[in-house]
Amino acid sequence: MHEWALAEGVIKTALEAGEKEGLQSIVLISVKIGELQRIKKDVFQNALQTVMPEDDPRLGSTRIELEIEPARFRCRPCLAEFDLSDLDGPVDGDQLESIHFIPELAHAFMSCPKCHSPDFEVTEGRGVWIDAVEGE
């Protein structure tokens, strides 16, 4: 599963952020998962547990919060704002799978529901993002 690769990035980035802040222990890693990428919370939670180094004392009591962030879009030509359910399809399973790997491929398979342009901006809910790293 390719979620593993992203999960590895989350842990590494959190450790780097903790080091920068001089944290001895990371208490919380808060992660947002953009709705557009369609990563399942339980799958990502498992991936995070798999890549978490067992022997790193900074991660001994780390809690990971995962939140799905709804995807929002704004069309550049007509300025319409819309969400995932409004987007023009039809989008088949293979295309959704492609967007799962590379969310920007939404521009290849989806378009604005009002003017049908593929030139839209993903304003929220694109992919995996670390919202906060807290510790002591």
Added chain:
Amino acid sequence: MDPRLAVIEERLERVGRIVAVTGGKGGIGKSVISSTLALTLGESARVGLLDLDLTSPCDHLILGVDGQFPEEKAGIVPPVIHGVHFMSVSYFSGSHPAPLRGQDFSNALIELLAITQWGELDVLVVDMPPGIADAALDAVRLLRRAEHLVVATGSRIVVETVQRTLVLLKQIDAPVIGLVENMQRSEGALVRALAQDNGVPYLGAVPFDPAVEEATGDPDRLTATEVARALRGLSQRLL
């Protein structure tokens, strides 16, 4: 915080050299050079090819990719096409147009670099995006170890554009392996002079070979062309 940036260098850490085939101009044969160079390198080394033209990829057509798809294993593992570990957005976008603005290109590139597991390679050939705008700048920014193999043709229009690319690469301290003259129809001095003026090695000429068009999609025929013959010599210098 973007979690993907932290793992890009790790994904490339078992790659010996990263050779970015650069030009600054569309239509000068970067993709044919990249794909054929990868095929010739693959005859004696472990080689990868990354097509970074995310909006109009074409290396998959040159290599004749037919139904292969990356394996999902701790990321995505590039399929091996005729001895070349090959990654391209075309596996996912198919023949659909993917109109990406700068920020979208950047995100797609970061995603691809973060999730691709190259494993151990002697050389990774990167078919760079055309031009010197967002796409090319992002590729240079993210592939810090890349050494640039610059492609030009004997056309005055191309030479003028490639000159700008060479100046830019120097400005940003990007290493340049040298200049390759592509599609040479007759002996000319323009590209040699371009190399000399910019203080980079002239690596030789690749002749214009009409057989390349017929060989597109057929690596066996492609590696028998004059283009492959010329690049085989260059391959040895890269290993």
